[in-house]
Amino acid sequence: MAKQLFVDPKEIRKSGKITFQDIPVNQYNKTIEEEKANFSTDDFMRIFRDMAIIREFESMLYSIKTTNEYNGVQYFNPGPAHLSTGQEASAVGQAYLLGTEDFIFGSHRSHGEILAKGLSAIQKLSDDELMDIMKSYFDGEILKIVEGKQNSVKELAIDFLLYGTLAEIFARKTGFHRGLGGSMHAFFIPFGIYPNNAIVGGSAGIAMGAALFKKVNRKKGIVISNIGDGSLGCGPVWEAINMAAMGQFDTLWEDEFKGGLPIIFNFFNNHYGMGGQTSGETMAFDMLARFGAGVSPTQLHAERIDGYNPLAVIDAIRRKKKILEENKGPVLLDTVTYRFAGHSPSDSSSYRTKEEMDAWMEHDSLIEYRKKLIEANVAKDEAFEEILANTKELITKICRMAVDETISPRMDLVKVPDAIEKLMFSNQKIEKMEDRECDVLIPKEENPRVQQIKKKIRVGMQDGKPVSKARVYQLRDGLFEAIIDKFYTDPTLIAYGEDNRDWGGAFAVYRGLTESLPYHRFFNAPISEAAIVASAVGYALCGGRAIPELMYCDFIGRAGDEVFNQLAKWQAMSAGVLKMPVVLRVSVGSKYGAQHSQDWTSICAHIPGLKVVFPVTPYDAKGLMNSALAGTDPVIFFESQRVYDIGELFHEGGVPEGYYEVPIGEPDIKREGKDITILTIGTTLYKAIEAADILEKQYGLSAEVIDARTITPFNYEKVIESVKKTGKIVLASDACERGSHLKDMAQTISELAFDYLDAPPVVVGSRNWITPAHELEEFFFPQADWIIDAIHEKIMPLKGHTVKNNFTDNEIIRRNKLGV
């Protein structure tokens, strides 16, 4: 939505046609003679050398994988190896012009890209710069291993690059990321090599986020997302491409930020997605480059280029880089290539013929390019032989070091049992990710919402009566205060999602934010949940802070990979090199039926690497949002549409005006009691309070009500203390009862407080059904009387109580038998 853009029926209904420009296909046709103007002999030969290094590196891995040996070095490598043998020219050609400020993101088949980009960076960096990088990386740990008889800093740096990569592949502690990433997730940021990704197409959205980071924070350089032709079958890749080319970049963003994102979606098109042949079998595009034509009027400057000729690739990158620097991105490249190796060493290539493979081997870029250089008198054949011999020696040396347990040990989880544990979260507090002025439109105190909130009453009850909805400081106000505060503190902070700007978010949390923030910090995203989350991942791992939003918690399914595999894992997989300051706001719906009303905290809590919070009072919402925004870890921030308008009913003195934090991981006793404990997640807190009132009035029992507030991490001490006192606990939330995180908590409480328990901890969750219509919700979501019935049936029969719900053992068996 944008009022500035008039949807004119006259225009819309006018007849006409859409025209396309031609999409170039392999148009490069220069000879070596012609290219001598652009490349010195050294340049030509270095291109060959880089290709040779990649070829030998991959051949070494193939040999190790299939024969447990390479050139006399014995080794068994159980890890994956998706080799790019045959694709060297594409990688080297692409990296040739890139600097360290240009970022590449890769796929499961990216060893070649890492080495090419690294070798290119080494060529461009000065000796001092290289030494600084090597000395500072893990305090020179890797440098010390490779330092030896090298003749130059560049030679040393090449050893460093090869060793760090191979040690990573072999899961050594001396790898670039302590061996925690491995073959499919290797990278090295100081050379502009960003994470590769084992999820097909996983890099598209993340790289798009990195490009967003560059644009929003005025950083130099371009971003390349290197993914395969098979990945164009993945929805999230389409989402990322569209989001990089959104119309608003041209129509709505401020002049300085106009134009699509500076990113090349480069498809290394080797024609196979594992065994599926993309062109002709699994995809509709015929030629991949065609895809650009359908995305935007620029047709993404799409082009097919010959990935078997390094000079053709260099030529394309030179032209496309310029387009991006002119803010006319994004760009789509269809870099045709071919892999000689199978998808992995266990691939018998049953999906292709020997003739086909032989035909491509005849075009092998290492042979063809070498032949052309000899023909053009750039160098004699011996020079190439020498390069090949040196390369083999080099790779043998590196391989020998990387397999040596004494030089390259693995993480010692016996001596340091928490080595991985302590990498799961960075647990830092960083007020602002960069120290500079924040781009805002007006001073904070002039913001209309800020002024409106000032007039509100910051407690929920006054003189024993609830404050009216119109006057009360609501939960959404708490979120807003925390968020706008950070927007005026951290210049890198951006927020986006569906209907965020103008509308102010579907539930009015962001109302008033539009007035304070320019488009490049606060904008509407396409309905692309995967791209929304993935871009935040890319934005954060480049050094920014982001608040992406999914309008409904239920839409997490649309961003499953991005939340569970990307957001959750990169801190640990990078061995702490990357941080992930992302607060992903998700809203639990109400009244909207089966696909818009689910509490999925349990699903998120199951995934290691995510912090999960669910505040349901204004005080907690503001305090937890402040904590989440001050931290460096990914936080899934659950909100509930049932209580956006609720006032503060628990915290004495209401919600403070100033800044305060509620620590993530600490439950809160909302009401003290001595006879029974009720622990809740989410808005069931209010049902528990209702139940506590009934217990007190009708049965003379005093219930202690604890609000978990956070699901992961979670400090059990307060709960155990309560259970020791009461001996009885009911756990309740709106999550479906089967597999609910409450079951996990109940089990933990049983272990920690067994001797104090007067009955097993009892979980009251939603039924294992679809969420029915609002009018029937009382039969689905836990109500106060469910809690009381459960106490009566399973913990402590209540005198004179008549149950309405069935919590008997037989009923548990029956429901489980039916799976409902």
Add this chain to the structure above:
Amino acid sequence: MATPVIMPRQGQSVEACIISKWHKKKGDSVKVGDILFTYETDKSTFDEEAQVEGTLLEIFFEEDDEVPVLTTVCVIGNEGESVDEFRPDGQKAAAEAASEQPEASAEATTAPAQDVVNAAPTAESAVNAEGRVKISPRARNLAEKTGVDYLRVQPTGPNGRIIERDIVEAREKGLLVTPSARDEYMKSGVGAVSGTGLGGRITTGDLAAAGTAGTAETAQAAPATVSAAAPQEDYVDVKLTNIRKVIAKSMHQSLSTTAQLTLNTSFDATEILAFRNKVKNSMATLGLENITLNDIILYAVSRTILAHKDLNAHFLDDKMRIFNNVHLGIAVDTERGLMVPTLFNANKKSLNEISKEAKALINACQQGTISPDLLKGASFTVTNLGSLGIESFTPVLNPPQTGILGVDTIIQRVRVVNGEYQYYPAMGLSLTFDHRAIDGAPAAKFLKDLRDNLENFSVLLAK
């Protein structure tokens, strides 16, 4: 030189491949790129191409043979070249590989099975406990702390479970039992004894009375039922607790697997009794007043046994494990049954330290809080039935330990000193040892040294 062709490893999970077809015969000449053989994994079929030119000198495996990966399948070279160095040990290698496989999986399946065996009794004993009385952990704790007789409590919890409030109510009603009567009472499971103690508490006296009364009742009832029919249910089947089962098993095992016998002797306890009296009356500030006769014996054993290495040892069939320090097992009678915690490195500890640690161990056993780590690792055991008036007994060995010392009661004995009869306090010692590990004479020597040390305890202390 001849070149071996190995079976490639196609994927991590692949251990062996099956040769589905040979495309070349032994003696055929092959060119680079020729297909030598086709082989299969569980997922795919592959062709193996020749990488070198030459004659197929030898084929080690036939079609349908399962070949472990990385094993040489055939050899290519010039005619007349030897292939022996490449021979993969023929069928032997294959057979080994094949037999290794099931063995490994057999191990894998037995391991969980063992776990199940271990786990089963635990589960069963939990059922037993439930079968007797359903009570929540919290209610049981409260009952024990407040002395409530939960056998008389009316349960109000779900499924007839006694819950906290039932105990609270019972306490108010005065359904109490004294601490000294508790163990026996709870074990008896009687439940219908009326308390005559303070505040209606059931006392040991009540238990005794109930016992007599019960006997009297059955005695009276007997004549009446004899004429009618055989009496029914004049016995009770009490399922064994887990610990009882463990004890039963280990005791039987001890007797059936070792060659144990017992030597009995006694010594003049005058000196240790005097010593004990002295410390008992010593100032509380010294903290020695709790040293018992048993502690003194533990101390003496710890200082004597190192000179008799074969008794501070484990007999492990083909070897003896001689310990350099003395780890004393102390037999403790608990309400759950016999437990033997270990007092480690007793030889390095003072009498007072031994005394304190022994008390802590015994206490932990009785509370049931003893760490399982402290229930093993003993090199020699001491068991004491002296306080129950036992004059001599045959302690049962705790294999693989080679000895166990039984401590008996003190009786007055007579001896002739200078032609006169003289009474002296004699304390009995019963040493059971494993004759497989040690002969009678050396075992007797240990007893002799121990007697000497105990009779001259002050000298031993000074050492």
